[in-house]
Each structure stands twice: as structure tokens, then as C-alpha cells.
Amino acid sequence: MSFFSAAVAIVAIIAFTVMRIVRYNTEHRGHRDSAVPPNDAEKAALRHEVENLRERVRVLERIATDANSSNALDSRRVADEIEALRDR
Numbered sequence: 001m002s003f004f005s006a007a008v009a010i011v012a013i014i015a016f017t018v019m020r021i022v023r024y025n026t027e028h029r030g031h032r033d034s035a036v037p038p039n040d041a042e043k044a045a046l047r048h049e050v051e052n053l054r055e056r057v058r059v060l061e062r063i064a065t066d067a068n069s070s071n072a073l074d075s076r077r078v079a080d081e082i083e084a085l086r087d088r
Helices: 003-034 040-066 070-087
Strands: none
8 A cells, every 4th residue: 555545544434433423423412402391281180290309219229128128028928818818
């Protein structure tokens, strides 16, 4: 490969890379500019939804941790024994 061929290949690679960078930046900048800021009603609805989700997570955490406590295991064992006696 001659020097001229190598130089043309390097310039082509650089041009291709610059084109990709410009296209990437243009596409992502367009998404930021087109985003409409939420109004107050949307913000209030989103806050309400987040609070509901937080409450649900608290309940799930309580269920997950309480189900594995010693009291819960004892209660479950007693309930299972009662059910076994009912089946007889």
C-alpha cells in the first residue's frame, strides 16, 4: 500500500467517525429539545403515583420480612397443624 493510499484510507476513516459523532449528537439533542416540561397537574399526578408506589414497596418489604420472623414461622406451623387436624 502506497503512502497516498494509506493517507486516503485514514482520511476516510476520520470522516466516517466525524459523521457518526455529528449524527449521534444531533439525534440526542433533538430529543432533549422536543421534550415538553410537565405542567403542575402532571407533576402532582406523578408525585401521587410515586407515593402510592412507595407505600406498596413498604407493604411488600413488611410482608417479606415478617413472613420470615420466628413469630410468623411459629404461627404458620400452628396453622398448618390445625389444618392437618381438620383434614382427619
